[in-house]
Structures are given as C-alpha cells and as structure tokens.
Amino acid sequence: MSTGTWVVLFRKARVPSKEAVIATLSTLRSAKVTDRGEMEFTVVTDGGSFDVALNTQSYVVEEARFAVDRNGEALDNPDEVATYDARFELLFDHRDMANGDLFNPLLAAAERLAKLTSGVVYETDSGEFQ
Amino acid sequence: MLAVTDIVNNVDDMVSKHDKGTLTFKSASIDLLQIGLDVLPAARGAKLLNPAKSAIQEAKGVANMRLVLFDAVQFGGQFIVMYERTKEQLVEIQDKQISVLAEKYRALIDLQTQVAEGKLNASDPQLRQKQADIEADAKAIRDTVTTTWTQAVQHQATFFVGSHLVGGHEEAAAGAKANEETHFEREIPREVTTLRKTAANTFEGEPQNLRVAHAHYQAEGVQTSAIEYDPATDTAHFDITDKTTGTKTRIEAPMRSVRSFSELRGVQNTVVGHPVDKTTGFAVIEKLNRGDASALASVGIGDAGGGKLPEEHEFGLGELSNGTVVVVIGQEAAVDWAHLPGMTPRAHTHPPSVHDIPPQQNGARSVPLTELLMPTPVPYLAREVVFPTPADFIVMAHLGVDGHVVVTDFVVRDNNVMKAPEGDTGPRLIFTILGSHEIGARTDGRKVYKAKVVGKSGSETPINHDVWVVQDLNDTTGHIFMTQPADVVLNEPGKAAPHTESTSGGEHATEQTPATKTEAQRGAPKAPLTPADVKRKQALMKKWRALGITELRELVRLRERAGETTYEPDTPEHKVNAWDHTESDKTFEKWSPRYHRALENSRFGLEREAELRARLDNGNGKVTSKVVQTARGARQMDAATPTRYFQLKTGDAWLSRERPGGQLPHLEAILRDRLADKPVVWVVEGKATQQLRDMLAGKDPLNEKITGPQGPKTPIELFEGEGAFEAAVKKYGLPPKKEDE
Numbered sequence: 048m049s050t051g052t053w054v055v056l057f058r059k060a061r062v063p064s065k066e067a068v069i070a071t072l073s074t075l076r077s078a079k080v081t082d083r084g085e086m087e088f089t090v091v092t093d094g095g096s097f098d099v100a101l102n103t104q105s106y107v108v109e110e111a112r113f114a115v116d117r118n119g120e121a122l123d124n125p126d127e128v129a130t131y132d133a134r135f136e137l138l139f140d141h142r143d144m145a146n147g148d149l150f151n152p153l154l155a156a157a158e159r160l161a162k163l164t165s166g167v168v169y170e171t172d173s174g175e176f177q
Numbered sequence: 178m179l180a181v182t183d184i185v186n187n188v189d190d191m192v193s194k195h196d197k198g199t200l201t202f203k204s205a206s207i208d209l210l211q212i213g214l215d216v217l218p219a220a221r222g223a224k225l226l227n228p229a230k231s232a233i234q235e236a237k238g239v240a241n242m243r244l245v246l247f248d249a250v251q252f253g254g255q256f257i258v259m260y261e262r263t264k265e266q267l268v269e270i271q272d273k274q275i276s277v278l279a280e281k282y283r284a285l286i287d288l289q290t291q292v293a294e295g296k297l298n299a300s301d302p303q304l305r306q307k308q309a310d311i312e313a314d315a316k317a318i319r320d321t322v323t324t325t326w327t328q329a330v331q332h333q334a335t336f337f338v339g340s341h342l343v344g345g346h347e348e349a350a351a352g353a354k355a356n357e358e359t360h361f362e363r364e365i366p367r368e369v370t371t372l373r374k375t376a377a378n379t380f381e382g383e384p385q386n387l388r389v390a391h392a393h394y395q396a397e398g399v400q401t402s403a404i405e406y407d408p409a410t411d412t413a414h415f416d417i418t419d420k421t422t423g424t425k426t427r428i429e430a431p432m433r434s435v436r437s438f439s440e441l442r443g444v445q446n447t448v449v450g451h452p453v454d455k456t457t458g459f460a461v462i463e464k465l466n467r468g469d470a471s472a473l474a475s476v477g478i479g480d481a482g483g484g485k486l487p488e489e490h491e492f493g494l495g496e497l498s499n500g501t502v503v504v505v506i507g508q509e510a511a512v513d514w515a516h517l518p519g520m521t522p523r524a525h526t527h528p529p530s531v532h533d534i535p536p537q538q539n540g541a542r543s544v545p546l547t548e549l550l551m552p553t554p555v556p557y558l559a560r561e562v563v564f565p566t567p568a569d570f571i572v573m574a575h576l577g578v579d580g581h582v583v584v585t586d587f588v589v590r591d592n593n594v595m596k597a598p599e600g601d602t603g604p605r606l607i608f609t610i611l612g613s614h615e616i617g618a619r620t621d622g623r624k625v626y627k628a629k630v631v632g633k634s635g636s637e638t639p640i641n642h643d644v645w646v647v648q649d650l651n652d653t654t655g656h657i658f659m660t661q662p663a664d665v666v667l668n669e670p671g672k673a674a675p676h677t678e679s680t681s682g683g684e685h686a687t688e689q690t691p692a693t694k695t696e697a698q699r700g701a702p703k704a705p706l707t708p709a710d711v712k713r714k715q716a717l718m719k720k721w722r723a724l725g726i727t728e729l730r731e732l733v734r735l736r737e738r739a740g741e742t743t744y745e746p747d748t749p750e751h752k753v754n755a756w757d758h759t760e761s762d763k764t765f766e767k768w769s770p771r772y773h774r775a776l777e778n779s780r781f782g783l784e785r786e787a788e789l790r791a792r793l794d795n796g797n798g799k800v801t802s803k804v805v806q807t808a809r810g811a812r813q814m815d816a817a818t819p820t821r822y823f824q825l826k827t828g829d830a831w832l833s834r835e836r837p838g839g840q841l842p843h844l845e846a847i848l849r850d851r852l853a854d855k856p857v858v859w860v861v862e863g864k865a866t867q868q869l870r871d872m873l874a875g876k877d878p879l880n881e882k883i884t885g886p887q888g889p890k891t892p893i894e895l896f897e898g899e900g901a902f903e904a905a906v907k908k909y910g911l912p913p914k915k916e917d918e
Contacts, residue, residue, distance in 0.1 A: 049786075049813055051779060052833055052842075076760060100842070102833065106868035106878050110831050113866045117829065136833045138842060144779035145554040147746025147755070150772055155760035172828040173778045174863065177771065 051141045056111050056131040057166025071159045094148035097139040108132040118174045135160050369393050384430040387518040391415050406519030408452050413519035438481040445508035446516035450476030458494045458502035463584050465492045466526040476504050488530045495520030529586035533596050534559050536801050543595035554780045556656035563587050565608050567655040570646045573613040574626050583608040589634045604635030617667035624648045625665045660745040666718050721749050726765045747776050782827045789825050790816045792906040796914045807852035808886035822857045829863035847872050851888030858894045860905045
C-alpha cells in the first residue's frame with residue numbers, strides 16, 4: 048500500500064528519447080534527475096522523490112482499456128485513450144504524499160510528461176483521469 | 178380543610194409563599210371516610226415536593242418542615258399538600274393503628290363465620306368482646322385522625338391545591354424525565370437525593386457522588402465550601418452554610434483508605450496510607466511503578482516488605498489543600514479520579530505491564546525519539562503508548578489541572594525510546610501535562626484539545642512539545658497529534674470552552690470547573706479578531722476545501738491573525754502555499770480537487786492499512802506491519818499475522834513493470850512475494866486488471882524479461898472488490914484474545 052502510482056498513457060509511437068525525458072523532468076524546480084538505465088529515472092525534489100519508468104509491454108494497452116472502461120467518462124477522447132499502448136509509471140511513497148509536499152512536483156512531472164507524449168494522466172489508486 | 182386561593186404559578190412559588198407565611202386559604206371540606214379510604218393508604222407514597230433541599234432545610238433549622246404532595250389522590254381537581262411531619266403521623270396511623278384494627282376485624286369475621294356455621298353461639302361473650310374492641314379501636318383511630326388532621330389544618334400544615342399547579346405529576350410518578358411543568362424537583366441529581374442523614378446537620382454519600390452534590394449546591398446558589406479530604410477522619414467533605422442563620426450542614430463521604438498491605442488487594446481508586454510531601458510522594462509512585470512495594474512504608478504501610486503489587490493497577494498522587502499529597506491506588510490501567518474527591522490529581526503511573534511499544538518493522542519494541550515526535554497525518558500508536566494517553570490530556574482539561582505528571586517505565590537510550598530493559602535502573606521518562614485545554618472542534622464535531630507535554634529523563638528534557646488531542650465521539654479518549662489538525666474551528670478568544678465533567682467513561686460527573694486556559698490566554702494573537710471576524714473565519718472554515726482562492730486567502734489571513742496557522746498538510750495555509758508554488762498549468766479550480774484527492778487518498782490508504790492490521794489482530798497484539806527480506810530485496814508487508822502476510826490496495830490495482838530498485842512496482846512486488854517465507858494475500862478493494870490477476874495466479878506477462886532470483890509460481894490468494902477487506906478479515910482474522918491469556 049505504501050507505493051502509489053500515477054501513469055501517463057500515450058501512443059507507443061510517441062515514446063520520447065531518454066534525453067527528452069531527462070530534460071523535461073529537469074525543468075521541475077530544484078529537481079535532480081538520475082538515469083537508472085532502461086528508461087527508468089529517479090527524481091529528487093524539495094518536496095520528496097519519486098520514480099519514473101517507461102512501460103511498453105503488451106499488456107499496457109489492455110490496462111489502458113481497463114482504465115477507460117472503469118473511469119473514462121471524464122475524457123474527451125476515451126476511444127483514443129483506450130488504444131494507448133505505452134505509459135510512464137510515476138511511483139511514489141504514500142507517506143510522502145500524505146505529508147503534503149510531494150503533490151506539486153509529482154503533478155507537474157505528470158503534466159509535462161503528458162505534454163511531451165501527447166498523453167493523459169491517470170491516477171491508478173483513485174481511478175481518476177486528470 | 179383549607180384550599181389555596183392565591184395565584185401561584187407553580188409549586189416552587191407555592192412552597193416559597195408557604196415558607197414565608199404569605200399563602201392564603203379558603204375553607205374546603207373532606208370527610209373522615211375520604212381520609213380513611215383515600216388519604217391514609219396513599220400516605221406512604223406521597224412525594225416530597227422539594228426532596229433535594231433536605232440539607233439546605235437542615236442548615237436553615239427547618240428539617241421536617243418540608244411539604245409533601247399526595248399525587249395519587251385527587252378531590253375534585255385538588256391535590257392534598259401537607260407537612261412531611263403530618264404525613265409521617267398519618268403513615269403511623271395507617272401502619273400501626275389501622276393494621277391492628279384490621280387484624281381484630283379479621284378475628285371478628287372468623288367468629289361471625291363460626292356463628293353462621295353453628296359452631297359458636299351468637300351470644301358468645303368472645304364475639305361481643307371482639308366487637309367492642311374493634312369499635313374502641315376505630316373510635317381511637319377516628320379521634321387520632323381527626324385530631325391530627327384538625328391540628329394540621331389549623332396550622333396550615335395540610336391544604337388543598339389545584340392540580341394544575343403540579344402538572345406533570347403523573348409523569349413524575351411514572352419516573353419520567355424532568356420537564357418544566359413538573360414540580361417534583363426531578364432535575365436534582367440522584368447523587369444528591371440519595372444522601373443519607375447520619376447525624377444532626379450531617380449527610381453522607383458515596384465518594385464518587387460528592388463532586389456532583391457539590392456542583393449541585395453551588396449551582397443552587399448555596400454558600401458551599403470546597404471539597405476537602407481529611408486524612409484524620411478519612412472522609413471527604415464540604416459544608417453548606419445558611420446565609421441567614423449561619424448554620425452549617427456537612428456533606429461527607431467516608432473514603433475507607435488502605436491502612437495495611439493486605440487491604441491493598443481488591444481495592445481500587447482508594448487512598449493508601451497517610452499524606453506525605455510532594456517529593457516523597459513522587460518518589461513513592463515511581464518506585465511503585467518499578468514494582469517496589471516497600472516504597473509504601475513512606476506512607477505508613479509498613480508491612481509491604483517484598484510483597485507483590487497488583488501488576489496492572491495504576492497508582493496516583495492526589496494533592497490536598499495544604500500542599501501535601503496522598504498516594505492512591507487506581508484500577509487496572511486507570512485511575513478514576515471521580516472516586517477521589519477533595520484532592521487535585523497531581524500524578525499517576527503507567528505500569529510497564531500495560532504500556533509497551535508494539536513491535537516495529539524490524540521486530541524491535543523501540544522507536545527513534547525523532548520518529549515519536551515527528552508530525553504524522555494519522556494517529557501514531559507508539560506515541561500514544563509512550564506519551565500520556567489521550568484520555569489523560571482530556572481529563573486534565575476537564576478538571577482544569579495544570580502540571581499533571583505521568584510516570585512511565587519507558588527510557589531513552591541512544592535516542593531510542595523503549596520500555597526499560599530488565600536490570601536498567603536508569604531514569605525513566607516522566608511526563609508533565611501543562612495547560613491542557615479545549616481549543617475548539619473539528620467540523621465533524623469532535624473536540625480538539627491542546628497542551629504542552631514535557632518529558633524528562635533524569636536531568637535531560639528530550640521532549641518538550643505542543644500536542645493536539647482529537648477526541649473520539651465519547652470525549653473520553655482520542656488521538657494525539659504533533660500539529661494542529663486541519664478543520665479545527667477554534668473557540669472564540671476569551672470565551673470559556675464548555676466543559677463536560679466526565680473523568681472516566683462518562684459515568685461520573687465531577688465538579689464544574691471554569692475553563693483553564695483558552696487559546697487567547699496561551700498565546701497573544703498577532704491581531705485579535707473582532708467578533709465579526711471570528712464569525713467570518715468560522716463560516717469560511719466550515720467549507721474551506723471548496724473555497725475559491727480569494728476567499729481561501731482571506732481565511733488564511735484570519736487564521737494568521739488568530740495565531741492558528743500551522744502550514745501542516747491539508748490546512749488552508751498549506752493549500753494556499755502549495756498553490757502559490759505550483760508548477761502546474763491548471764487553473765485553481767482544476768488544481769484544487771486534485772490537491773485534496775491526492776492527500777486524502779494517501780492518508781486514507783495509510784489509515785486503512787492500520788485498520789486492516791487491527792481487524793486481523795482482534796486484540797491479540799500479534800499483527801504488525803513488517804519488512805520481509807527476500808532474495809530480490811526487501812518487501813514491505815502491510816500486515817503480518819503469524820501465518821500470512823497481507824498486501825492492501827484501496828483502489829484499482831495495475832501490473833506496473835518490473836524494476837529492481839526504487840519504488841516497488843506491482844510486478845516486482847509479486848516477484849518478491851513469491852520469495853517470502855510465508856504465503857502472501859492480496860486485498861484489492863477496487864478492481865485488479867486481468868494482467869495483475871494473471872501474475873498473481875502465477876502467469877507472468879509475455880515478453881517481460883525477468884531476471885534475478887525467482888520463487889515458485891504458486892498462486893497468490895487475491896481478495897478483490899467491494900467486500901474484499903471484510904472477506905479477508907473474516908477468513909484470516911485471529912480469534913479474540915481470551916481473558917486469561
């Protein structure tokens with residue numbers, strides 16, 4: 048339970064380069080981005096740290112469809128999102144979030160990765176598309 | 178017979194006019210037959226109109242001058258009212274003379290039956306004698322009743338009143354709750370009406386009732402002395418004084434203190450031995466908390482020797498008015514100060530057998546001091562075990578006690594807090610609760626208390642912090658927080674907080690004390706709020722999560738002026754600060770619900786985890802969270818029972834990708850669960866994706882490159898959906914702890 052997950056869903060064709068991801072995450076205030084290899088990154092900010100990992104496994108599209116079926120009513124383009132087959136997973140510790148300071152950097156990171164990939168942000172724990 | 182002709186509004190008015198001799202009457206009639214048939218049988222059940230004023234009447238020298246009302250008998254819409262002494266005379270007539278008469282009458286009937294059956298001659302002298310006896314007795318009764326009644330009427334000791342004056346008498350007779358239309362003084366507490374008269378100007382009650390009686394007489398405007406415990410007479414008492422005559426009446430309670438070690442067994446909430454000075458008293462209870470019964474010698478219990486103390490009983494110190502203290506023995510895991518009137522609760526112990534830190538993730542029963550003091554969004558059990566309990570803070574606020582000491586068996590060693598290891602004779606953590614007071618309430622109605630807690634360990638003071646206690650709904654216990662909770666609506670500055678008087682579970686009432694300290698008295702606000710500001714602040718606070726940014730900033734300014742800002746998560750000021758520093762592209766209206774959802778979701782998840790542990794544990798003290806080492810690395814288990822581990826997901830659960838480090842995605846988590854030393858159970862309260870289900874069932878995703886150690890692909894049990902939590906608890910919850918365990 049202590050790990051929370053937000054994801055940025057997008058088309059596999061829009062997978063950015065590692066450099067683009069690092070550059071995007073580095074625009075966060077006071078962020079230090081560590082490249083852990085294989086499109087995995089750790090981001091440390093004043094508000095706490097979180098991990099970012101790319102997932103392009105075959106089941107990603109199935110879980111995208113799952114999310115749209117469950118909670119896609121707020122989307123303008125649910126049919127399109129249901130076909131997204133890549134995602135960035137933003138993994139964080141719930142205790143950091145409950146303490147209040149992780150929200151801003153995590154939200155900004157998710158928004159910027161969504162912009163980079165033309166994707167959408169989905170909070171898997173609460174089942175909400177942003 | 179007389180009837181009241183005054184316009185009297187109610188019985189109190191009538192009694193008052195009667196006492197002053199200003200009641201006027203007109204003639205009324207009642208015949209002797211009515212008295213005999215109706216009034217006399219009802220005499221014993223007649224109700225005192227002012228029963229609770231017994232002690233006051235005593236002080237005034239007018240005992241037995243109270244009025245009673247025959248509420249069971251009506252004569253044309255009139256009730257009979259008389260002096261209690263007249264009623265007692267009628268009771269005596271009814272009980273003695275009439276019962277004797279009845280006995281003789283039964284004997285006469287027997288004789289007449291024998292005559293009718295031919296067994297006795299009608300002219301038998303026995304029969305005539307019996308008839309003569311009965312006639313004589315009846316005449317005596319008539320004479321007595323007539324004399325008693327006539328004298329009573331002449332002295333205005335018996336009269337009729339209109340039944341409208343005693344509206345509600347039927348409800349009162351039926352024991353209904355008090356209302357303003359009922360005049361039987363039913364709002365008088367039971368603790369007062371059950372006082373027993375033991376001597377002239379002396380009434381006696383139980384110790385736990387004394388504070389209630391005291392508060393009652395104070396509220397009645399009676400001159401009332403403070404409650405004192407007198408060790409010489411072993412009684413607690415207070416006096417009420419008639420302002421006119423100066424007569425004092427004592428209300429007392431025998432305390433039955435313990436005088437020998439053998440008497441200690443089985444007693445609770447009782448004074449032990451004689452008073453001592455404070456220094457000695459603190460030394461005594463500290464030794465008692467270490468199990469050293471010989472310490473009781475200091476208070477005159479010389480036969481304790483190496484005796485065994487009741488393990489789970491707390492001890493306390495009650496401070497007397499002269500500054501000395503008495504040792505008291507409480508009960509299991511508590512001291513109920515309601516049973517100890519006439520003393521200020523000055524200290525109590527937390528026995529080592531009752532209070533211990535639950536095993537932590539590493540299995541140790543110790544916590545770093547810094548962790549104990551760190552603000553947490555949810556209650557932190559270890560803190561509530563080590564610190565004075567939430568109930569301690571609440572009781573001290575209710576009783577207005579400043580500087581209450583709590584002696585524990587915890588120690589600080591290498592910046593870790595733990596129960597004193599065996600053989601450790603070093604200093605224990607001794608806490609002092611300063612200025613505990615109610616500051617307001619959360620929007621859900623739960624009261625919030627604030628106090629300073631100072632923890633000393635020998636000459637060191639490792640703990641010196643403000644704490645906030647949020648009550649449970651029964652107001653007897655709650656949870657301790659290191660920061661002011663969000664949502665609290667503070668009491669108006671300078672306005673005393675309403676007090677409840679319960680000290681132990683709401684069962685007993687205690688003396689009503691004024692508010693100890695309000696927020697304003699404890700810290701000068703930057704700019705005192707006007708009443709209109711306070712009202713505005715409270716109105717905004719009630720709906721603060723939904724406020725626009727303009728109103729939210731206004732609320733924060735008001736809170737700053739009132740000295741309320743904490744900048745803790747999920748407070749107005751934290752939210753404004755977060756918004757001011759956000760890097761999000763969203764408008765405030767879109768950003769705001771995400772802020773609350775994120776914080777609340779994380780907080781809820783952590784609370785739900787704690788709830789799962791508690792439900793699985795069922796009071797056994799065996800279920801904890803735990804970090805399990807596997808061949809792939811550490812795995813945090815949300816709950817660990819003796820036979821299984823549990824993972825809880827409060828929402829939907831996805832299969833996030835394999836990755837060896839950092840935050841643990843579900844795929845990697847399952848790989849580690851397969852390597853755990855006990856079966857792992859997943860509880861997903863939302864919905865699991867098929868891919869997650871497959872992996873839990875032992876089917877890894879295709880094309881996923883899994884490297885490193887792997888365990889057997891034995892299916893992992895999954896509870897999923899709305900009833901998952903309860904189903905898991907039902908299947909794997911431990912049976913309740915047996916009493917004798």
